[in-house]
Amino acid sequence: MKHFHHxxxxxxxxxxxxxxxxxxxxxxxxxxxxxxxxxxxKPFSRIDTISSGNRGxxxxxxxxxxxxxxxxxxxxxxxxxxxxxxxxxxxxxxRLIQEQITQLVLQVEEKQKIIDIPLSDKMxxxxxxxxxxxxxxxxxxxxxxxxxxxxGEIAKSIGIGILTLGxxxxxxxxxxxxxxxxxxxxxxxxxxxxxxxxxxxxxxTDKKKxxxxxxxxLMPYLQxxxxxxxxx
Numbered sequence: 683m684k685h686f687h688h689x690x691x692x693x694x695x696x697x698x699x700x701x702x703x704x705x706x707x708x709x710x711x712x713x714x715x716x717x718x719x720x721x722x723x724k725p726f727s728r729i730d731t732i733s734s735g736n737r738g739x740x741x742x743x744x745x746x747x748x749x750x751x752x753x754x755x756x757x758x759x760x761x762x763x764x765x766x767x768x769x770x771x772x773x774x775x776x777r778l779i780q781e782q783i784t785q786l787v788l789q790v791e792e793k794q795k796i797i798d799i800p801l802s803d804k805m806x807x808x809x810x811x812x813x814x815x816x817x818x819x820x821x822x823x824x825x826x827x828x829x830x831x832x833x834g835e836i837a838k839s840i841g842i843g844i845l846t847l848g849x850x851x852x853x854x855x856x857x858x859x860x861x862x863x864x865x866x867x868x869x870x871x872x873x874x875x876x877x878x879x880x881x882x883x884x885x886x887t888d889k890k891k892x893x894x895x896x897x898x899x900l901m902p903y904l905q906x907x908x909x910x911x912x913x914x
Contacts, residue, residue: 705878707903708796712867712874714904717816719765720865721809723779725752725820729886732827744887751889752820755896756863761905769812779808783819786873787862796873801866809868816874817866824859824886859886863899875903 727749730738753768760766771779782805789799809817858881865875877899884891901908 705880708790708873708876709903710796710867710870710872710874712870714906717764717865717874719767719814719816720760721812721814721817722753722756722766722768723783723817723819724769724776725749725756725822726780726783727752727822728824730825732825738825748822748824748887748892751892752822752861752896755893756818756820756900759896759900759904764904766818767812767814769817775808778804782808783821786866787819787821787864790864790873790876796876799873801868801871801873805866806868806871809866815868817868819864819866821862822860822886822892824857824884826857826885826887857885858882859884859891859895861892861895861899863896865903877903 727745729741729744729748731741731744732738757766757768769779782802785802786799786805790796793799809815860878860880862876862878864873864877866872867874879895879898881891881895884895886892
C-alpha cells in the first residue's frame with residue numbers, strides 16, 4: 683500500500699507542476715446549507731528532504747506527522763452545525779479509496795475544472811457504505827532542504843551570477859508546500875468544492891503554515907462569514 687501511496691502523491695505533484703495551478707475556488711451548485719454531515723478521509727502527505735543536489739528522499743516520519751496536522755486543522759475548519767467523522771477502515775479499502783481519489787484529482791488538475799467530472803461508482807459505493815452524502819479529502823506534497831544543502835545551492839547561485847556578470851542568478855527554493863482540498867457529493871455524483879494552494883519557501887512541516895493553508899482553502903467555503911476575521 684505504501685508504494686501506491688507514494689505513486690499517488692508523486693503523480694498529482696507532477697500534474698500540478700505541469701498545470702497553471704487551480705488556485706481559485708471551484709464549486710458546484712451545491713449550497714452550503716444543504717451539507718449536514720461530512721466524512722473525512724485521512725489526508726495524503728508526502729514530504730521529501732533534499733540533502734544532496736536536488737534529489738529528495740522520502741521522509742515517512744515527517745509525512746505521517748504532517749498528515750496528522752492536516753487532519754486536525756481540517757476538522758477545526760468546519761462550522762459547528764456540520765457533523766464530521768474521520769473514516770476508520772482497513773488497508774484494502776483504504777487503498778481503493780486512494781485509487782479513486784487520485785484519479786479524481788488528476789482529472790481536475792488536467793482539465794482545470796470540476797464540471798463534467800463525475801464520481802466513480804466505486805466512490806459512490808464507499809459513501810453509501812458509511813451513509814454519507816459528502817466526504818472531504820486532502821493531498822499535500824512538500825520538500826525541505828538541509829541547511830548544508832541550501833548553503834551549497836546559494837554558493838552555486840552566486841558563482842553563476844559572477845560568471846554571467848549578473849545576467850543569470852538562479853535563486854534556489856529552500857522549501858515548498860502544495861495542498862489540495864476537495865469535497866465530493868454523492869447525491870449529485872460530482873465534486874462540490876475544489877481548491878489548491880502552492881507556496882514556495884514554505885516549510886511543509888510547519889504546523890502554523892499548515893493551519894494557514896487549510897484556513898485559506900476551506901474557511902471561505904465552509905465559514906464565509908468568518909473570512910475577514912481569520913489570518914491566512
